[in-house]
Amino acid sequence: MSDATVLVVDDDADIRTVLELTLTHAGFEVIEADDGAKALEAARSRSPDVVLLDVMMPGLDGLSVLRELRTDGRTAHLPVLMLTARAQPEDAVRGLDAGADDYITKPFDGDEVVARIHAVIRRSGQQRSRNPLTGLPANDQITWELTTRVERGQPTALLYVDLDDFKPYNDHYGFLRGDEVIQLLADLLAEVVTDEAAPGAFVGHVGGDDFVVISAPDEAEDVAAEICRRFDAIVPTLYDPEDAEAGSIEVPDRRGVPQVYGPLSLSIGIATTATRDVSHREELVTAATEMKRFAKSRPRDRSRYEMDRRRDGNEVELEVDLP
Numbered sequence: 001m002s003d004a005t006v007l008v009v010d011d012d013a014d015i016r017t018v019l020e021l022t023l024t025h026a027g028f029e030v031i032e033a034d035d036g037a038k039a040l041e042a043a044r045s046r047s048p049d050v051v052l053l054d055v056m057m058p059g060l061d062g063l064s065v066l067r068e069l070r071t072d073g074r075t076a077h078l079p080v081l082m083l084t085a086r087a088q089p090e091d092a093v094r095g096l097d098a099g100a101d102d103y104i105t106k107p108f109d110g111d112e113v114v115a116r117i118h119a120v121i122r123r124s125g126q127q128r129s130r131n132p133l134t135g136l137p138a139n140d141q142i143t144w145e146l147t148t149r150v151e152r153g154q155p156t157a158l159l160y161v162d163l164d165d166f167k168p169y170n171d172h173y174g175f176l177r178g179d180e181v182i183q184l185l186a187d188l189l190a191e192v193v194t195d196e197a198a199p200g201a202f203v204g205h206v207g208g209d210d211f212v213v214i215s216a217p218d219e220a221e222d223v224a225a226e227i228c229r230r231f232d233a234i235v236p237t238l239y240d241p242e243d244a245e246a247g248s249i250e251v252p253d254r255r256g257v258p259q260v261y262g263p264l265s266l267s268i269g270i271a272t273t274a275t276r277d278v279s280h281r282e283e284l285v286t287a288a289t290e291m292k293r294f295a296k297s298r299p300r301d302r303s304r305y306e307m308d309r310r311r312d313g314n315e316v317e318l319e320v321d322l323p
Contacts (some may be wrong), residue, residue, distance in 0.1 A: 004049035004121055005029040009039040009065065010083065011057045015106075019052065022110040028117070036060025040068055043075045047135030050117050052104075055084040055095065063098050070099040071199040074190035077137050079120040083108070131205035133179060134186035142204040145214055146281035150273075157220035157272040160288040161189065161227065163209035164300055168251040168261040169238075181238055181264070182209060188230055189213060196223045212288075217272035221307060224268045228303035235263045267296040268305035275309055 006028045008019045013034070020030045031046055033039040037060055043051060051069065055062040062082060069075040082095040082103040095103050101120045104113060129140035137145075149156045163185065170178035186203070189211055193201045201223075202214040215223055236244045243249050250258050269292030271284045278284055287308045295306040 003027070003029070004117075005031060005046070006117060007031045007033065007039065007042055007046065007048035007051045009033045009036070009051065009057075009062070010054040011035060012054075015054075015083075018110075019113070022113060023117070026114045036062070036065040039065050040072075040075075043069060043078060044072065047074075047130070048078065049121060049130075051078055051080045052113075052117070053080055053082055053100075055082055063094060066095065066098045066100060072190070072194045074136075074187070074194070074203070076200070076202065077124075077141060079124045081116060081120060131186075131207065134183055134205045136186055136190070136203055136205040136211075138205055138207070142206065142212055143281070145202050145204070146284065149214065150278055150281050150284070155217050155273055156278075156284065157215050157217045157270060157274075158284040158288045159213040159215070159220060159224055159227075159305075160269045160285075160292045161185075161211040161213065162267050162292055162296065164265045164267055164296060165261045166209040166264065168249065168259070169264055172249045172251050173240075177238075184234070184238075185209075185211065185231065185266075188234075189227060192223060192226050192230060196226050217274035220270050220272055221305070224270055224305035224307075227268065228266055228305060231266050232303050235265070238264060262300060265300050266303035266305075267292050268303070269293070269295055270305060270307040272308070276311055 006023050008016055008023070008030055010016050010019070011034050016032050016034070020032060023030050031042050031048055033042050036057055039051070039053065042048070053062045053065060066080055066082070069078060069080060079101045080099065082100045083106060084095070084103060085106040101124070102116055104116060129138050130136065131138045146158065166178070166181070169181065186205060189203045193203050193213060193215070197215045197219045201219070204212045206212060213223060239249070248260050248262050250260050253259050269288040269290065271287030271291060276283070291306040291308045295304045298304050
């Protein structure tokens with residue numbers, strides 16, 4: 001039995017019912033949407049493992065939905081299978097060119113649908129490479145993205161995003177409030193990437209309060225600056241009114257001695273292929289980690305980013321197990 005979630009998108013209620021019964025029997029959890037707008041909302045909010053998407057729908061058709069999914073940092077990684085009532089090769093080609101992972105022709109065989117969904121999940125590796133809290137791609141997919149871009153010689157910027165003083169916040173307000181902050185940051189990163197970066201930019205969640213963004217080098221500073229701006233703007237809403245007014249919280253350290261911590265902020269380190277020849281992803285990871293540490297060492301009155309502009313960087317020991 002599978003524990004994957006499939007988003008079924010079709011304006012025909014009968015087809016949705018058949019697919020829901022078939023996929024539920026095969027062990028999938030099924031989410032349904034009857035138009036393109038609802039499909040995009042469900043993909044962004046529910047983080048399905050696979051999207052089964054009808055091509056021909058009124059209003060926002062399947063190809064338009066697919067293009068929106070591929071240009072949104074929250075959904076760009078999702079495997080998509082297109083459902084089409086036409087058997088002409090050009091329809092399949094259009095879907096594949098737009099970023100579909102596979103296609104199924106109506107009328108379909110239920111066993112074939114299940115087999116193709118299992119196959120696309122295996123190929124994508126998304127079930128085992130997704131953070132359970134945020135739904136963002138995790139270490140396996142981050143590794144694949146960085147490795148692929150470096151090996152292709154694709155101009156690449158790596159932004160390493162870290163929350164400052166998150167543990168005291170978690171200790172003060174509890175894990176549920178802490179998880180809400182992590183989820184909020186994940187959504188914010190994806191929204192900024194969608195708004196500020198070109199299609200193909202990537203957002204990943206390493207774990208805990210560590211995230212990465214991968215973009216083109218000429219976008220990196222604008223993306224980092226906007227992440228900092230938006231996060232700082234919402235920070236006061238993350239605190240109880242009295243703490244927000246005080247501008248700090250008091251949390252005992254491990255010895256029980258009260259310590260005062262200011263508002264949450266971000267430290268972002270940036271490394272790009274524009275300033276150095278990169279032959280392995282680890283070179284970008286190392287430089288971005290060092291820049292993140294430099295940003296974290298600066299006064300924390302607001303979120304900050306630092307960009308590596310050196311031609312040759314020194315090796316540093318990694319603080320987290322970033323791939």
